[in-house]
Amino acid sequence: MNTRISRATGLFAAAAVLPLALTACSGDSSDSAKSGPSGNASASATRSSDDTGGSSSATSGMDQPFGTACSAVPKNGAGSFDGMAKDPVATAASHNPVLSTLVTAVKKAGLVDTLNNAQNITVFAPTNDAFGKIPKATLDKVLSDKAELTKILTYHVVGKRLTPQDLANGSFGTLEKSGLTTSGSGESYTVNGSAKVVCGNVRTANANVYIIDTVLMPKM
Numbered sequence: 001m002n003t004r005i006s007r008a009t010g011l012f013a014a015a016a017v018l019p020l021a022l023t024a025c026s027g028d029s030s031d032s033a034k035s036g037p038s039g040n041a042s043a044s045a046t047r048s049s050d051d052t053g054g055s056s057s058a059t060s061g062m063d064q065p066f067g068t069a070c071s072a073v074p075k076n077g078a079g080s081f082d083g084m085a086k087d088p089v090a091t092a093a094s095h096n097p098v099l100s101t102l103v104t105a106v107k108k109a110g111l112v113d114t115l116n117n118a119q120n121i122t123v124f125a126p127t128n129d130a131f132g133k134i135p136k137a138t139l140d141k142v143l144s145d146k147a148e149l150t151k152i153l154t155y156h157v158v159g160k161r162l163t164p165q166d167l168a169n170g171s172f173g174t175l176e177k178s179g180l181t182t183s184g185s186g187e188s189y190t191v192n193g194s195a196k197v198v199c200g201n202v203r204t205a206n207a208n209v210y211i212i213d214t215v216l217m218p219k220m
Contacts, residue, residue: 066164066187069127069198069211072098081202088116089123089207098199098211101131109149115157121207122162122172124180124191126215127198134215148220151176155218161208164189164201178218192216 065073065081074080078087079095086092090112093099102125106112115123131139142149155176162172167182167189174180182191189197195214202209 063201065199065202067197067199067211069098069213073199073202084209085203085205087205089118089121089204089209090115092204093123093125093209098127099125101128102126105131105143105149105153108143109146109153111150111153116206118157118159119206120159120161122158122160123207123209124156124158124195124216125209125211126156126195127211127213130195130213130215151218151220152215155180155216162210163208167197167200167210174218176218180216 070081073096074083077083077095078092079097083095084092087095090103090106093106094103106115115121134142142152155174155178157175158172158180159175160172162170162182164187168185170182172180172182180192182189183193184190184197187200189200189210191197191210191212195212195216197210198213199211202211
């Protein structure tokens with residue numbers, strides 16, 4: 001842990017340019033400007049269609065959330081699937097009780113606005129139980145180290161919307177700059193060979209979310 005903390009200066013610099021990385025990965029240079037001109041919005045919509053393989057494919061087939069943990073998601077209100085679809089990803093997650101530890105981590109890392117302003121991303125979101133697998137002393141240290149926390153959280157974000165079909169046998173770069181892999185079929189998928197998708201294909205206003213049962217750890 002001490003070795004990783006020594007890298008804080010470089011990682012803070014990386015965190016400072018993270019919004020630009022999000023923009024570059026999502027293919028929209030103006031996505032963080034909520035009040036931008038209509039031309040930019042149109043361009044963003046066009047790229048959104050490209051990132052998802054076309055708007056028709058994004059809204060057909062396996063378009064509904066799936067997985068055993070989906071039953072824990074509220075049926076109504078802002079934390080429901082319909083409610084989350086109306087909000088950007090960090091805000092949507094804050095309404096979902098199964099993601100409260102993740103939301104706390106995102107706030108401590110100062111990534112709320114970064115994630116909310118990004119467009120066309122995928123977030124692999126660890127459940128509270130996933131964070132519970134980490135020894136409390138270790139988790140407390142990570143939560144108090146903004147640089148390391150930023151590195152871990154950005155490893156859970158891919159700069160494009162991924163459909164379930166994309167996860168069948170995929171390899172993707174993350175915003176942390178390391179790669180992750182996915183595999184599976186139907187309604188059974190894993191990330192990096194061990195983290196299971198327990199509730200997949202959850203839509204928010206700017207992201208596809210796959211809720212997972214294990215925190216992903218980048219190489220330190």
